[in-house]
Amino acid sequence: SPIDIRGGIGLDLEPIRYTLVTGASGFVGSALVRQLVSRGRPVAAAARSRLAISASPLLRQHSGLDLAAETDWSAALAQVDTVIHCAARVHMLNDRASDPLTAFRQTNLGGTVALAEQAANAGVRRFVFVSTVGVLGTNTHGQPFCADSPAHPHSPYAVSKWEAEQALHAISQRTDMEAVVIRPPMVIGANAPGNFARLLGLIDRGLPLPMATVNNRRSFVALGNLVDLLCHVAVHPKASGGTYLVSDGEDLSTTELLRRTTLALGRPIRLFPFPATVLRWILQRLGRDELAQSLLGSLQVDVTTTCKALNWAPPFTIDSALREAALAYQRRPSLA
Numbered sequence: 001s002p003i004d005i006r007g008g009i010g011l012d013l014e015p016i017r018y019t020l021v022t023g024a025s026g027f028v029g030s031a032l033v034r035q036l037v038s039r040g041r042p043v044a045a046a047a048r049s050r051l052a053i054s055a056s057p058l059l060r061q062h063s064g065l066d067l068a069a070e071t072d073w074s075a076a077l078a079q080v081d082t083v084i085h086c087a088a089r090v091h092m093l094n095d096r097a098s099d100p101l102t103a104f105r106q107t108n109l110g111g112t113v114a115l116a117e118q119a120a121n122a123g124v125r126r127f128v129f130v131s132t133v134g135v136l137g138t139n140t141h142g143q144p145f146c147a148d149s150p151a152h153p154h155s156p157y158a159v160s161k162w163e164a165e166q167a168l169h170a171i172s173q174r175t176d177m178e179a180v181v182i183r184p185p186m187v188i189g190a191n192a193p194g195n196f197a198r199l200l201g202l203i204d205r206g207l208p209l210p211m212a213t214v215n216n217r218r219s220f221v222a223l224g225n226l227v228d229l230l231c232h233v234a235v236h237p238k239a240s241g242g243t244y245l246v247s248d249g250e251d252l253s254t255t256e257l258l259r260r261t262t263l264a265l266g267r268p269i270r271l272f273p274f275p276a277t278v279l280r281w282i283l284q285r286l287g288r289d290e291l292a293q294s295l296l297g298s299l300q301v302d303v304t305t306t307c308k309a310l311n312w313a314p315p316f317t318i319d320s321a322l323r324e325a326a327l328a329y330q331r332r333p334s335l336a
Helices: 027-038 100-121 156-174 194-204 223-233 254-265 276-285 289-296 304-310 318-330
Strands: 018-022 043-046 059-062 080-085 126-130 178-183 186-188 220-222 243-245
Touching: 018 027, 027 043, 027 223, 080 100, 100 126, 100 156, 126 156, 126 223, 156 178, 178 223, 186 194, 186 223, 186 318, 194 254, 194 318, 220 223, 220 318, 223 304, 223 318, 243 304, 254 318, 276 289
Parallel strands: 018 043, 018 080, 043 059, 080 126, 126 178, 178 243, 186 220
Antiparallel strands: none
């Protein structure tokens, strides 16, 4: 009789089918791996480095894997029926690439296509791709982005993600592998990188910030909400072939985000009014157009279609994500 690797001896037992998570050591990927394992789902975790996570009979790790056109994913794809693709070349504050668009395309397009082709050939049933709301543009003007908003990517990162989305759908159309695309806005949670991490540092140092009267509206997504949706679309029968926006369902101004983050950190609120047009001009003259847009512009998403189509609702609030982020920041190892 065949021996099932889950233990026990029996006849006609189905082998374990894994969910492959790429970028498994990253901010989103590591949280996703922990959540999948906690739900009892076998996970193949692929990353450049090994995960700092407790060993589990449901978890196997594949380290040393770069997201590149030449990478061999065969070992990681063994017994996998779902891929959740979190790995990517992301925004960098001081990108030293001589041609950023080419660099983003090599990883986010070329690497993703190579993985998807190998996944389809290996018999993977569903490929979930973590894209970005930036595919739709950098700002909204009173009307939120919705499920059928046209693509209008501006940054090299967003362009590479949009091209990868199209390539994945093309692969799906000529194979048996289903493609699902998720487009998140800024993700907030414990150990969040990028602009939010810098924001925590500014508030923690008690620096007065000239943003007491910023009247914009921005959508965010708690890390727990993004992870929950990724787990959901990995198995939901109606998710196949879809492209879905995600957010917490509560839009905030930059002023309100700063106030709530300050409260979460237990710091005094030190905001003062300053003309937004002047602040934008200053940041633009300093070459910080993207920062100006993220602080002063609006970017809203409507997740009504996602919630109705998938019978899903965000289980966490943005305030809970801010508390988790503040706690993780305060527990970080001291550099002293």
